[in-house]
Amino acid sequence: MMLQQEEIIKKARELGFADIGFTTADPFEEHRRMLLERQEEYGWAEQVGLDLLKGTDPDAILPGAKSIIVLIENYFSHAYPRSMEGIFGRCYLDDDRVTKDGLVPRIKAFRAFLREDGINTKVPFNLPHRVAAARAGLGDFGRNCLFYAHNAVRGGSWTLPIAVVVDREFTPGTPTLGIGCPDWCKNVCIAACPTGALKGSGRIDPRKCISFLSYFGDGITPLKMREPMGMFVYGCDRCQNVCPRNQPWLAQALPVNERAAAKAENFDLRALLHMDTAYFESSVWPHMFYMSSADIWRWKMNVARAMGNSRDQGFVPDLARAFEENEDPRVKGMAAWALGHIGGDQAKTALEKFSETTLAGPVAEEVRLAMDACA
Structure with missing residues (x-):
């Protein structure tokens, strides 16, 4: 008997994922149009090996693709050392894409679970993961262009959506692709972005983002950007730190992330x-x-x-x-x-x-x- 959707959901929970959803493998046509219209802002991605346009077609990633399963990972379940916060973006402080000793084995275990039932999978790096998560009904967007989960991190943006393209059809969720920020917010994230990367209405110029400037910028950092970039050496969390939607998660006391603490001295x-x-x-x-x-x-x-x-x-x-x-x-x-x-x-x-x-x-x-x- 083939795996049922409920069994897949249960397995994802057992592996520690904060949420899971399903969407179709239809092409991301609107996202593709946006990339084509904004080549000046996103053309750099091709130069660093990110074929974003190809990522908008799941069938080009996995021929015969029928669905996309989206796993939600909470990358801020433990507190990071104060010596590292405010200097490095939190999403990088326990990143195992090279060491493969944290999140990666859990993704592999999930894919192996599906493979045992004859389901082929791909986890592409260039598919629009956040858009897939919203299309699966797992959350919506903030004015800072980040994805906010409905049922994880108390509605915050401290999540990593992981899109798993599969060749079996599952019942899709109801898309929630809009911006979910409250009207009273007054665009605090846009006001807090010191380099003017956030443009409002869910738009960002990635070339002005502190994260981009810290690891992809060319030449010596322009004089006008140096002071606004502040203390961040790699990545940035400013628009997340000031966001009212993130305050419920930030307000709680979390246990220390021992993996990050162990390498703090090296940084x-x-x-x-x-x-x-x-x-x-x-x-x-x-x-x-x-x-x-x-x-x-x-x-x-x-x-x-x-x-x-x-x-x-x-x-x-x-x-x-x-x-x-x-x-x-x-x-x-x-x-x-x-x-x-x-x-x-x-x-x-x-x-x-x-x-x-x-x-x-x-x-x-x-x-x-x-x-x-x-x-």
């Missing part, structure tokens, strides 16, 4: 600023992998910018050392900016020393501007 800002390739590849990349070792300069640049925004005089010696020990002009330039942003006699002395050496181009200009800031 100390000083350790990251001075890390070598071996340290990066063993301690950092397995957990936050959007940047390869070839982009270690971006990690250090982001850390230097965060140190500058901290206004912490204790970081001045580290920033001066980073300027001297790095050849990359993007790291040197940001270290100089950070020293100027922190200011004080110690920072001014370091910048004066640098100005006496042979500097050229953008680095020389960064040092000059930093010295002016210290004056």
